Amino acid sequence: MNTNYDVIIAGCGAAGLYGAISLPRQLSVLVLSKRELTLCNSALAQGGIAGVYKSPEDSPELHKQDTFIAGGFENDPVTTDILVNEAADAIDTIIRLGVDFDKKEDGDYHRTLEGGHGMRRIFHHKDATGFEIETKLLAYAQTLPNVTILENALMCDVRKTETGFSFLVMKDNEYLTFNSRKAIFATGGIGRVYEFTTNSAIATGDGIAMAYKLGAPIKHLSYIQFHPTAFNNKTTRECFLISEAVRGEGAYLRNCDKERFMDRYDRRLELAPRDVVSHSIIFEAKRTGSDDFYLDITHKDPEFIKKRFPMIYKNLLDYGYDMTKDLIPIFPCQHYLMGGINVDEWARTGVEGLYACGECSHTGVHGNNRLASNSLLEALVFSKRAAKDIADKLSSEDKKPLVSYDFEIDKTAPVIPKGIRTDIRKVMQKAYFVMPEVNELKDGLNLCKEIMDFLDRYTFKIDRDYIEAKSLATVAYIVLSEACDIAFGNVELDIDYEAGF
Ligand SMILES: Cc1cc2nc3c(=O)[nH]c(=O)nc-3n(C[C@H](O)[C@H](O)[C@H](O)COP(=O)(O)OP(=O)(O)OC[C@H]3O[C@@H](n4cnc5c(N)ncnc54)[C@H](O)[C@@H]3O)c2cc1C
Known part of the structure; x- marks a missing residue:
């Protein structure tokens, strides 16, 4: 196998794949996936991707305003402008790559509503948008002759060299060294640092820890989003998410007495942004002395619910709940990281030649609280920008032979203690x-x-x-x-x- 590449991308979620696809075909690209190719947060995204695309009654400016309100006005104005203005290009590109967003009977896209959005601007594929995007990007990337995708390839260490980067990778119990001129970290979030999270098993913050070790500034890592409505079976670490879109379509939140309670905390009721709803649940739990909370969509047409939320409907049935008739037990749990490896508007980190995009990065677009469905968008917009910047840089740099770092590996060393x-x-x-x-x-x-x-x-x-x-x-x-x-x-x-x- 080739050991030298123009670009190595750690991460095979939406950010990593879209970055690989956006790089020029004459550059050789290696994409690493820690475990199975679709085991990532991208594939779990349900609600959709936000953006103003072919929607004359909406505008990027309105999208920006909603993003700012959700983000407590801590959002970076420059990167947020980029996010909302480049949304149409991202959505158009993935549609051309085959992503099949739901349409209405008149043939126009069905845009759904989620907490914090003032307009219907969420494009979705039923309630499994992330899987649709991830699999279509993956299928396309796999056809590209310049892109090599390695499954079960764990990035264990990264060193800066004279000519770029050396990666120590463990694949099938073997240690391999790969070298590159530029590197993109697209390693996703940190959910697995919690007992209860909606995140995939890969979300352990590897890229953030390794970028930190390389000396890249990390920003706002304590800006963590807790989703208010994870399914609460009180036992499983990976808590199944009940998408915001369920509240967007009219579901109520109820407390232990089966009463609606959001009017005590926010006039936007169930459609308040996530942090507000999560905080309200914790306040209400203190007020009532009970952690029992429910989501209730039983007042809506059962056929509509089954058609609109087929995946959630089926998963809940497996747990013994029919959401067309039963209240769904929910509680907040860790969901998303707003902070991360600090980057500029071209996804450049503080380390020369190292880029970061997707959930592991901090672009500043989310402020202190991400607006629903803005993260898939951020992953696409800024990975494309990383690709553009890398293409520009590599077109004018001398291509010196790549230097390789000699990693020390003690194969006789003991495994870490359990726990x-x-x-x-x-x-x-x-x-x-x-x-x-x-x-x-x-x-x-x-x-x-x-x-x-x-x-x-x-x-x-x-x-x-x-x-x-x-x-x-x-x-x-x-x-x-x-x-x-x-x-x-x-x-x-x-x-x-x-x-x-
Ligand atoms: C349940 C759920 C629902 C969501 N719903 C939505 C939604 O509706 N809309 C929205 O916009 N956002 C949603 N999000 C958030 C969104 O899905 C993620 O923020 C986004 O997909 C992150 O993409 P990513 O490419 O940065 O990371 P991921 O998709 O998580 O990909 C990370 C990749 O990095 C790889 N990796 C990690 N560490 C290593 C390592 N050491 N070596 C090699 N590879 C490594 C992994 O294998 C994986 O391929 C949701 C998230 C969850 C968990």
């Missing part, structure tokens, strides 16, 4: 859930630091458990450091970049 990831998850769930527990922050931070030091001090077998434990510890440490900074002022981060991590 480390569980400890980190417990800390995060306790200290930094919907409303941070100020009394738990410092203890949590200390424990994460101890775990990081322990993993650095000894040599362990380099495998998925080890890489993910390091990533989770690093990510949790940064989140809690930021939270402590906010709560108590100036807690210094002191991770030793040279400690062999």
